[in-house]
Amino acid sequence: MLLIRNAEVAALAPAAGRGAAALDVRCRGERIVEIGRGLAPAPGERLLDARGGALLPGLHDHHLHSFALGAALRSTPCGPPEVTTLEQLRAALESAPGAGWVRGVGYHESVAGRLCRDRLDALLRERPVRVQHRSGKMWFLNSAGVRAAGLEAASDGRMFRADEALRDWGGPGADIAGASRLLARYGVTGVTDATPGNDVETAAALKRRGMRQRVVLMGGESLREGALKIMLDEHSLPTFDALRGRIERAHGAARPVAIHCVTRAELVFALAALIDAGAGREDRIEHASVADADGLALVVQAGVTVVTQPNFIAERGAQYLREVAPAAHPHLYRCRAFIDAGAPLGGGTDAPFGKPDPWVAMRAAVTRQTADGRPIGGAEALTPERALALFTTHPADPGGAVREVAVGASADLCLLDRPWAQARETLLSEHVAATVIAGAIAFTRSA
Ligand SMILES: [Zn+2]
Structure with a gap:
């Protein structure tokens, strides 16, 4: 059970007008069960003070x-804005953490032209390397990568739409x-x-x-x-x-x-x-x-x-x-x-x-x-x-x-640290104060 107090609800619906501020929202299980002013906390209920911030439907x-997002969190950026030159690409690959596969992401031709096995070998030979093009369509492997993947030696190291195969070749995995x-x-x-x-x-x-x-x-x-x-x-x-x-x-x-x-x-x-x-x-x-x-x-x-x-x-x-x-x-x-x-x-x-x-x-x-x-x-x-x-x-x-923040709706919510009238001017994720998924707090900025 969760009680969100003092939230601005339905601030986006013009019809709501005044009265949308300083409301309490009670979630039980995965649902919103009550919205009102000055709701009394129930025993054992978790409290979240919205401090007047806008309570929005959770973002979808x-x-x-x-999986690619989880893998990217354990990968080496190989393209703009982090990497824009050949020397930066070499440094990024050489300094990749861990052992075994180096998984590079975000490559674009503006860094060092079109990649292939030979060009990657010139950057890093010692570890198997695979670098994904920014489009997600293409992977480039060095010679150690071609061997580790069990591909024939004649491969030029370019693989088109090969995500499924690459998943099996292992590496840092997806977080x-x-x-x-x-x-x-x-x-x-x-x-x-x-x-x-x-x-x-x-x-x-x-x-x-x-x-x-x-x-x-x-x-x-x-x-x-x-x-x-x-x-x-x-x-x-x-x-x-x-x-x-x-x-x-x-x-x-x-x-x-x-x-x-x-x-x-x-x-x-x-x-x-x-x-x-x-x-x-x-x-x-x-x-x-x-x-x-x-x-x-x-x-x-x-x-x-x-x-x-x-x-x-x-x-x-x-x-x-x-x-x-x-x-x-x-x-x-x-x-x-x-x-x-x-x-x-x-x-x-x-x-x-x-x-x-x-x-x-x-x-x-x-x-x-x-x-x-x-x-x-x-x-x-x-x-x-x-x-x-x-x-x-x-x-x-x-x-x-x-979707609306209303009684009976799913308790999937995004709480901002300020009223919508202010948040709409910047639209920054830094203003997300808390996130509730199926009635449970998945993120709070203060915690
Ligand atoms: Zn897509």
Whole structure:
């Protein structure tokens, strides 16, 4: 039993108006059972003084990768902003802690061009090394890594979409409990794991290893429920009929699909297949990184939900401005345009490929600025309330109604250290004072 006292509740609903401040919220088991003024503490009840801070529905990250996030916590950063030169990359690999595998993450060509076995050997020979490209698509291995992985000696050390195999090769492992603690610091009470290789064992494995957040899985054909995750690569697209068939089989098994689309061509191809197969708001487009007027119209025609990552505007915006044609800049990670067109829109961080802090994504959705302050797609800016809503909808309906702090609702809560009227000005995770998951305190800043 938990009693949260003196909280600002429902501060975001204009209708609430005055009277939303200084309320007490009682949680019993996994539910909110009472909200009122001056509730008397029950014997044995744990007390949490909100000091007038806003009590929000717990955040749900609608797209991340739990095992990769846990592994990233035990990995060596090999790309911007930490590593930007060849010498910094050498130093990072040489100073990797522990013995055995060195697991590098976040590599980008701007550091030292395209990596391969020989280039990595020149940086570090003594330990098996594997370095992941920032996109998550590609791994690079040195010679010791090729041997340790049992690959043939002729391999050039480049492995495309090899996460499942690499998991078996061992290494530092994934710090799932650490990932869960980190997410709790941000007020995250639930996640949707978008990893294509998720199977029937994944949920139990995450729980066993210390994941406290509620987990919704998408995954491959071997998963019985949750969305079927379909990866698309512009350079090796399946046939239209093959994609439509996969969508239809998933729907036949009562599963929606979630299709990864980061280029314009992938988006148009996916939406055409979805429209042909018959789609609905349970079906999802992941990323929709580039959506022009045609893409937008097809999203609306298909009636599907888009799950976007505005944090990439902040985290990768400088590179987008360099590498993406200027005409496409207004089409990057759009927000306002989807909402105005009536398309359901939810938010995820894509951690560890994006930063796992949803407040970074909310802030970017509001400011639409790169890390060095340059604007991208200013017309796509959201209000702080709408940005928050990207992460406070029901896990099964990322673009749906915002969950409420109300009697009968799940006791998944994010308490801020100040009223919303102040918090909305900065949208910083540092203002998360406590996180409650299923009625239990998962994080308090004071503790
Ligand atoms: Zn992803």
